[in-house]
Amino acid sequence: MHLKHLASAVALLLLTACSTYRPGELNIDRSIQAKSQNSRVEFIVLHYTATGNEASLKILSEQNVSSHYLITNHPEPLVYQLVDENRRAWHAGDSEWFGRTDMNSGSIGIEIVNHGPEGGNWEPYTKAQTIMVGALLRDIVRRHQIKPFNIVGHSDIAPQRKVDPGPLFPWKQLAEQGLGRWFDETRAREYEQEFLRSGLPDMSWMQAQLQRTGYAIPRIGLSGKAMKNVIAAFQMHYRPSRHDGIPDAETLAILKALP
Incomplete structure (x- = not known):
């Protein structure tokens, strides 16, 4: 009697397996993760938008350019995530850093609403924007272990084409918080x-x-x-x-x- 019950159970299992398996159906076991891995993200590239809040959001979400994040210049800045960090945003263009090209593939782009140079003067970043940039950088650096020397401006990686985020960007202030590189x-x-x-x-x-x-x-x-x-x-x-x-x-x- 015991053997009959055992045989029936085995037969039931086989039938169940046959009923759930379908040739060509993708069934991936993700229960085991490799120890030897790290983030694909190595760089953070900072930009200014050269236009206002509404126009920046429209351009970065609808045109042939994008960034992972947009920080507005409202009194209490808003932070929009426009591209998932696991996907490429189109923000860096033709660029190079430490011999690495195709910066879009390994970077997170942050656009900050700022008009840049107007009438010979550069628009300053607000205190609230600087605080928000620091908070966002801190979060990204923690999750992706970004090296200080790989937190850069668009002008650093594309000096023949770009000048953003410009000379008024608070690089030293951020570096003092461990968010970027500075000199002795x-x-x-x-x-x-x-x-x-x-x-x-x-x-x-x-x-x-x-x-x-x-x-x-x-x-x-x-x-x-x-x-x-x-x-x-x-x-x-x-x-x-x-x-x-x-x-x-x-x-x-x-x-x-x-x-």
């Missing part, structure tokens, strides 16, 4: 005095240092407008009081003091 200011002052005494390093030294810190160097020639654009982008990030693209002692001292 004491060493920078020492290096500046050294350069003033002994003269500035040559262009090849400067190019090597810029590449060391992530910037793409123009592939044709050692100077000219393209190189000036790279230097200006560096200055907007680390020495925003003067960003004319001229490699003076202060700029090169900051570059040497940058980790």
